[in-house]
Amino acid sequence: MAEFLYRLGRGSARHARKILAAWFAVLLAVGVAFALGGGTLSNAMSIPGTPTAQVTDKLAEKFPEASGGTGSVVAQTSDGRAFTPAQEKAISKIITKATTINGIETIVDPFASEAERSKQAKDIKDGKAQITDAREQLTAGTTQLDDAEAQLNTGREQLEQAISQAKAAGMYEPAKAQFDAQLAQLDAGAAELEKQRAALEENTPELEAQQESLEQGASLLEMAAEIRTVSQDGAAAVITTVFTEAQMDIAQETKDQLVAAFDDTPVAGVSFDYSSEVSQGIPSVFGVGEAIGLLVAGIVLVVMLGTLIGAGLPLLTALVGVAIGALGAMSLSSVLDMSSVTPMLGLMLGLAVGIDYSLFIINRHRHQLKDGYSVRESIALANGTSGNAVVFAGATVFIALLALNVTRIPFLGLMGSVGAVSVLIAVLVAITMTPALLSLVGTKILSRKERTALAAGAAAQPVLAPSPKKAVRAMSTKGAIGTAVVSIALLLVLAIPALDLRLNLPDGSSEAHDTTQYRAYSAISERFGEGQNGPLLVVADLPATNTDEAALAYQREIAEALFAQPDVVAIAPAGTSTDRTVAAFQVIPAQGPTSVSTENLVHDLRGLSPLDGKFEIGVAGAASGNVDISEKLAQALPIYLGVVVGLSMIILILVFRSIFVPVVATLGFILSYFAALGGVVAIYQWGWFSAVFGVDTPGPILNFLPTLLVGILFGLAMDYQLFIGSGMREAYAHGASSRLAVVQGVRAGRAVVSAAAIIMISVFGGFVFSHSAMIRPIGFALAFGVLVDAFVVRMLLIPALMHLAGDKAWWLPKWLNRILPDIDVEGASLERRHPHAEAEGSPDPAVPAKSS
Structure with a gap:
């Protein structure tokens, strides 16, 4: 390897401009690839095969409209007062327009949702009142029928007594026709009463069914009481957006258009903030912190190498390497599910090791120049020695990062692969581009003072060699302990x-507290409850049924069992599949998505399956997915x-x-x-x-x-x-x-x-x-x-x-x-194979040979 790198360094020095042109051609190519193939980055992550992923896959198959990603827009009045009718109308108009954006399944109008909820509550209240009135009418009608029947029975008894008396007096036959007519009249009255009683009894089961339906509706509405889209003071509203694609696949363009729909149509007295699912995009590659870090690195390089040219070369090679690595990684984001951290990780690693690897070669080259080596001789030898160490060091980092794939966690393996490739690029740049640049700058890699001393034939003492005036002594055993x-x-x-x-x-x-993501999160926590920032999605398998009424009864039974669990503050049915075999529920935990109680709740809910021995249930949602990922990673570590x-x-x-x-x-x-x-x-x-x-x-x-x-x-x-x-x-x-x-x-x-x-x-x-x-x-x-x-x-x-x-x-x-x-x-x-050439045989007369 050392011999190969020696020749590579020598060739790079001889063909410096071609090497630089090749690297900048690669940079241009990946830039074009990024422009054409750059896709979506996301903070959402998933691992196939986890309980959350299995539930999500089931939803995608059975209940696709509930499987898309979601995001929230939080609207708040500037003065803290309730929305005015004009403000509500303006916001609803924006929602209607935003619903047409490509990639959006639906947007829930919070005001329409609250109005519908109020209407449902009123309808249930009115229905209960009507059923109460109907029951009272049934009771009154039954009482009237009982009284009429009692009168008929009394009349029949009196008639029978009259008939008996008439028979005893021998007067029955003359009055028989009259007696028969009275009996017929009584029988007709009894038949009418029986008909009326049957009619009342026919209405009773229907009334019972209506009451049962109302009770189910009232129970579900009561359990969902804490799931609000408009705050109780009327000054804040959550506009929930459901996307057509899964969270990781939502196009950045879709999110940008959603934000623009609200920002470009301001509503007087109303501010809009966006959850991280909506506002998060490609992170800033270079900021103030990164600039300060590079500045400090530059100062260290100047102190270490003594020249601005020497300090600039490692920075230049590192920036070229990370640009190639970062742009190359992001150009694949349209075909790979890539988190926003992945290219940033490659950038961090590529920048750090790129500077260091180039520094190792340049530092060795400088010492050799000061020892009298010619420029190209020194470049080749530095590349073969320090470059060999760079390759070995880079190989250890490369293998360690690539080994992340053994965890069998796709997004982590992708991070490791991108980081490994970034390190590989840094190594390749260091052992090819660095020699080329060193060849172009020649002896200017040394300071003016060092060049003057070298030209005068006073070869400097190697910096790393111990001073002969100070004897090297081993540390004391006591000091070592x-x-x-x-x-x-x-x-x-x-x-x-x-x-x-x-x-x-x-x-x-x-x-950060000045970001829209934080403002949206805190507004929801303060006005709607912290748990609404991380709702859980519970999916249940329902027994086969042919009626919506039976499916609703199953939903109520499941909802009541889930609502009884500690740390569940609200639950609402999210719908059923078309074949009524799968039902989804939105469950609001007591605390936020990263809290211990929410993590425990996920496990508790899964532990209930099969619920009541007949309902298989699973838990999904962002909070549930994060719990699964954390546990999977802890097992793989x-x-x-x-x-x-x-x-x-x-x-x-x-x-x-x-x-x-x-x-x-x-x-x-x-x-x-x-x-x-x-x-x-x-x-x-x-x-x-x-x-x-x-x-x-x-x-x-x-x-x-x-x-x-x-x-x-x-x-x-x-x-x-x-x-x-x-x-x-x-x-x-x-x-x-x-x-x-x-x-x-x-x-x-x-x-x-x-x-x-x-x-x-x-x-x-x-x-x-x-x-x-x-x-x-x-x-x-x-x-x-x-x-x-x-x-x-x-x-x-x-x-x-x-x-x-x-x-x-x-x-x-x-x-x-x-x-x-x-x-x-x-x-x-x-x-030993390439001993230093003395002055007489120096191939580079620009640098004098080391004095004998």
Whole structure:
């Protein structure tokens, strides 16, 4: 590999303009691809096969009109008074117009909805009154019939007595016709009474059915009482939009047109705010925080390299690399379900490693120039040595990120793949574009003072070489023990908050308080109840029925059982499928979508299935999906951590040919990982230093952050271990004692590792103040993780433990030593194959050779 990179660097230097033209052609191509293929980014995420995904798939099949994504527009009066009729009419007019936007299934008019609800309540009240009147009439009619029947019976008894008396007196026959007529009249009266009684009895079942229907309606209306579209004071309204596509597939154009429909038609005295499902789009790629991070990185580069040209080259190569990576990723967003974090992650990683990787090569090149190497000779050798280390370091990050696919979580695997490709591009740019640029700038990569000294034949002493006036001494054993104990104690203390880690996706409450998403969230919480920001969708399988009445009875039975659960404040039927086999319900929890009670409620509702032994139920919705994703990620984290730890051990054994070094290096990575998680929990979940980091509302930690942090921090930790540890290994191999080699290795690598770490901290830290609530904790976790890993683990803890281990630090079983390949990361063998050409044979007369 080193020889290949040597030739690649030499060829890139010779054909510098062609290499630069090729890279800018690639940049132009991905720019065109983004313009043509850029699609939708979303904060919504899903994992196939989870309970929520299964319920959503069932809805899409059986009840498609209820399976589309949703978003909310919150309207509020400026003076806090109830909407005027004119304002209501103007808002309803906007809603009617917005309903025609392509991609929108329907928009619920809150005023029409409240009017309909009031009408239903009135109809139920009037119906109950009518049924009461009808019952009273039935009772009165029954009483009248009973009285008439009693009179008939009395008349019949009197007639029978008269007949008996007439027979006894021998007068019956003459009066028989009269008696028969009276009996016939009584029988006719009895028949009429029986007919009237039958008519009353026929009306009773219908009246009972009407009363049952009214009771069902009243019960459902009562359970849905807290689901309002207009606040009780009449000063706020929630305009719910149902899209035709699933949440991840909603076109950005559709959301933009919806926002424009309200913003472009202002209503006097009314303000509109939009939930994150509506207002969230492609996040800002470059903001003030990112600019400050780059500025700090530039200052570090100037201090490290001594020239503005030298500082500008790593920045230029990094920006070209991240532009290619970010635009390339976003050009695929029209064909892949891509979260808004995915391209931003590639940008963060590409920018940080792109600067560092170019810096490693340029730093080596500068030292070689000052040692008398010609420009092209130095470029080729720097690319073959430091470039070889860059390829190896990039490979560790690439593999760790690509390994995110082993979690079998699609959106996380896509993030890892995009991040891995961004790192790959950064490596390719570093080993091709950097040599080309170095060839064009020539000796101007050195400061004027350095060039003057070099022209005078005074070759500078290598910066990283120890001063001959100061003898290198090994650290004391007592100092090593103290350093190790303090370092471990510090890392463990920092990791303590990680024990309280709670995972979820951020909601509107996590956004900055000056954003429309936060205003919409807080308005709904204050005026409608916090639970309405995260309603659950409960789907139930109904027994086969041929009547709407039976289906309604089933819905009432299910709704009453769900409403009886703790932390359910309201429930309303959302409809049934056309074949009456599936019913959907909107369930409003007591607290917000990321609360512990809502998470418990999701599990409790699922635990009820089969409800009453006959209704299979499932839970869906954004809050339910976030719970499932968090749990799935928590289950995948140990597996992925095990893969990364195993990978770490193998790589480090190959590089350092030691058992002890890989073990302590990996344990150090684990400590820095949990310390970084502890810092994230303390700030973003507990709210410590919230004013400093702009955490307006502390809450659960981004659910995929711990898994993502494993892959990225592992790769970067291995980079630092490589540059610190390889110096120790080289010193030990050249005859230094094991403990002296530790000090020499730290001194040789600390300058470049410190600079690289500060640059990464600056770049990642710039994203801490990003506009996106998802990006901010990722930026902090990476910046803080690099800080503790580079400056505590790699520069303090590992050297202390290496000192205490002594010669045992480099022990390796003989059988393993024989079978392991020889990986020359630093390119020492390359230097032997391509020894430095002295002045007489220098191919580049622009730079004088090193004086003898």
